[in-house]
Amino acid sequence: MFIDSHCHIDFIEFDIDREFVLQQCIKQDISQLVVPGTRVEHFERQLRLANTFPAIRNALGLHPYFLDTYRETHLNELQSIIEENYDSIVALGEVGLDKAISIDWKVQVKVFQEQVEMAKSFQLPLILHHRKSHNEILQILKQCKFNHGGIVHAFSGSLQIAEAYTELGFAIGVGGGITYPRAHKTRKAIERLPLSSLVLETDSPDMPLNGYQGKRNSPLKLPIIFDALLTLRTESTKEVQEACFQNVFNYLVHM
Numbered sequence: 001m002f003i004d005s006h007c008h009i010d011f012i013e014f015d016i017d018r019e020f021v022l023q024q025c026i027k028q029d030i031s032q033l034v035v036p037g038t039r040v041e042h043f044e045r046q047l048r049l050a051n052t053f054p055a056i057r058n059a060l061g062l063h064p065y066f067l068d069t070y071r072e073t074h075l076n077e078l079q080s081i082i083e084e085n086y087d088s089i090v091a092l093g094e095v096g097l098d099k100a101i102s103i104d105w106k107v108q109v110k111v112f113q114e115q116v117e118m119a120k121s122f123q124l125p126l127i128l129h130h131r132k133s134h135n136e137i138l139q140i141l142k143q144c145k146f147n148h149g150g151i152v153h154a155f156s157g158s159l160q161i162a163e164a165y166t167e168l169g170f171a172i173g174v175g176g177g178i179t180y181p182r183a184h185k186t187r188k189a190i191e192r193l194p195l196s197s198l199v200l201e202t203d204s205p206d207m208p209l210n211g212y213q214g215k216r217n218s219p220l221k222l223p224i225i226f227d228a229l230l231t232l233r234t235e236s237t238k239e240v241q242e243a244c245f246q247n248v249f250n251y252l253v254h255m
């Protein structure tokens with residue numbers, strides 16, 4: 001059994017065949033898919049999809065990419081929708097900081113900090129988005145004394161950075177990045193981390209795997225990421241698969 005711990009199956013890229021993809025997931029033993037929140041306008045759609053497809057587990061949050069339409073009221077709206085749906089929400093996310101986009105850095109930091117505080121008050125784990133921002137994210141998590149853990153989505157970076165997150169109670173999201181031989185540093189980190197810190201994810205429709213560049217990514221590619229992970233690990237197939245599955249329950253809530 002597999003869980004895709006990060007998958008945007010709610011995005012329009014899946015409008016033409018979402019039901020088919022989800023049926024195929026069940027056939028391939030992908031029993032659950034965690035769908036992270038991106039923006040307020042999309043929350044109702046996410047909640048509706050989870051009612052239709054029982055494999056979907058929602059997180060809700062304001063993703064840094066979509067802060068171009070951010071308004072002060074969005075944080076209050078996020079808070080109320082989490083309150084109303086608390087028992088079905090697996091984490092607050094995806095939230096974080098991204099230095100490769102043009103969204104004002106101060107706005108990113110403010111919205112991230114406020115959401116870390118919100119997750120803390122709800123006692124919810126976080127799903128973290130990072131790009132060239134590990135140090136700033138770690139600093140904010142420490143300043144806020146955040147201790148409900150969660151998942152660092154699509155981790156890339158050194159073993160030292162990965163360990164800074166695991167020390168704070170976070171799992172490391174293993175995605176398509178490890179299928180690229182050039183990702184030496186990340187692959188080394190994934191090789192050395194304890195199995196109890198690893199979860200699998202695709203980030204579909206984004207982050208195509210090596211050999212599939214330019215194509216829509218799909219949760220159905222999860223077994224390919226799993227195979228790439230196996231080549232980095234010394235444990236048996238069964239051990240790695242069971243750990244990656246069980247870990248999601250340990251790092252997220254209401255699964």
Ligand SMILES: [Zn+2]
Binds near residue numbers: 008
């Ligand atoms: Zn994402």
